[in-house]
Amino acid sequence: MNGNDYINLKFKNDNISAINKPKGTHILAEFYGIEESFGLTENYLKEKMSLFVKQANLFELGNIFHSFGENSYTFVICLAESHFTLHSWPEDNYLTLDIFVCDYKKDNKEKAFDLFEKVAKFYNPKHIEKKIIYR
Structure with missing residues (x-):
């Protein structure tokens, strides 16, 4: 560690109250019992999830879909506001x-909750475990 590292750490400690303010909303969820939604095509899933993002008034920058075969996939949508991912x-x-x-310049948590509700309704799981973190 050099002298500049110490200065940077000291600056962060001096401004800890500003740093510790929540900067956004993080929703982590597990969907159990979603067998009815398997067998959907990559294009259909991309279209539906992109539509849900738009309907939630979030801005999609791009997406990546990776299939592992047999309806196993990872899907990532990069948002101007951050990200949305699915893993099956x-x-x-x-x-x-x-x-x-x-929450840069505005509170986006209701948009995150709206997106979550749309996706949950689409997959229609038998059970959901959800954790919300304001960080």
Whole structure:
């Protein structure tokens, strides 16, 4: 560690109250029992998820879909506000969801909740475990 590192750490400690303010909303969820939604095509999933992003008034910058075969996939949408990801395990009828939106210049948490509700309704899981983190 050199002298400049110490100065940077000291600056952060001096401004800790500003740093510790929540900057966004992070929704982490697990969907159990989603067998009805498997068998959907990549294009259909991309269209639906992109539509849900738009309907939630979030801005999609781009997306990546990777298929592992047999309805197992990772899907990432990069948002101007941050990101939205899905990961599926069809052998377990299980899917994870991750939505993070930052609150740069405005509070976007309701948009994150809206997107979550749209995706949950689409997959129609038998059980959801959800964690919300304001960070």
